[in-house]
Amino acid sequence: MLKLSESVYNALREHGEETYPHECCGVLLGCSHDGVNEVEDAVRAGNTRTDSAHNRYHIAPQELVKIQRQARERGLDIVGFYHSHPDHPAQWSKTDFAEAHWLGCSYVITAVEKGVAQQTNSFLLTGTTEEDKSFEDETIQVEELVAGRC
Amino acid sequence: MKIFIPTPLRAYVDKQDAVQVNAQTVGQALDALTVQHPDLKKHLYSDEGKLRAFVNVYLNDEDVRYLPEKEATTVTEADSLSIIPSIAGGWD
Numbered sequence: 154m155l156k157l158s159e160s161v162y163n164a165l166r167e168h169g170e171e172t173y174p175h176e177c178c179g180v181l182l183g184c185s186h187d188g189v190n191e192v193e194d195a196v197r198a199g200n201t202r203t204d205s206a207h208n209r210y211h212i213a214p215q216e217l218v219k220i221q222r223q224a225r226e227r228g229l230d231i232v233g234f235y236h237s238h239p240d241h242p243a244q245w246s247k248t249d250f251a252e253a254h255w256l257g258c259s260y261v262i263t264a265v266e267k268g269v270a271q272q273t274n275s276f277l278l279t280g281t282t283e284e285d286k287s288f289e290d291e292t293i294q295v296e297e298l299v300a301g302r303c
Numbered sequence: 304m305k306i307f308i309p310t311p312l313r314a315y316v317d318k319q320d321a322v323q324v325n326a327q328t329v330g331q332a333l334d335a336l337t338v339q340h341p342d343l344k345k346h347l348y349s350d351e352g353k354l355r356a357f358v359n360v361y362l363n364d365e366d367v368r369y370l371p372e373k374e375a376t377t378v379t380e381a382d383s384l385s386i387i388p389s390i391a392g393g394w395d
């Protein structure tokens with residue numbers, strides 16, 4: 154299960170509307186326990202795929218290094234990622250799956266149709282290795298989180 | 304020096320977010336890491352012993368692949384390594 158506050162949920166959906174017709178992407182920070190990824194904050198990242206931004210996203214590893222370091226200083230972990238699908242359903246694609254390597258993390262996808270955010274879905278990357286990984290549908294629970302739980 | 308471990312790999316390093324190693328080069332640091340935590344090896348390296356293509360290793364803010372001396376680059380105690388699997392996707 155993925156738990157996030159209404160403000161984080163809205164923020165990642167709005168990000169997809171702002172970057173439309175291009176894909177947005179970002180990182181979810183929080184903590185995970187008992188199979189629940191709890192998000193305290195969403196950090197926007199730049200999409201480096203300016204060559205094909207309507208159907209590709211990529212976060213520069215250097216930006217991720219910084220985000221991981223800043224998260225650590227706040228006592229938070231990277232628990233997931235989000236991106237948008239401009240004029241495309243909120244389902245993972247073959248490429249999304251092939252390029253997903255953060256086992257145990259949530260991959261959130263928002264469909265943005267004609268500039269307006271529609272469905273938001275989350276997929277948990279399960280498995281223990283690159284060879285046996287799979288995406289599982291994951292429930293998104295939007296609720297106010299108790300501060301300092303992470 | 305410290306090696307920062309990304310969330311998916313922490314299960315193989317006793318749930319730590321960073322591992323302390325003694326090393327003079329990037330390569331030695333990575334070797335020391337997998338000696339201390341052998342279960343990590345298959346997650347970082349292919350069967351041919353090469354770093355997996357989606358695994359990025361950063362020395363401070365520099366990609367080790369693009370350093371002139373790559374894994375032979377010397378390090379000090381004040382440096383840190385970050386292991387970062389890549390993040391990307393798309394649809395056709």
Ligand SMILES: [Zn+2]
Binds near residue numbers: 246249392394
């Ligand atoms: Zn996608």
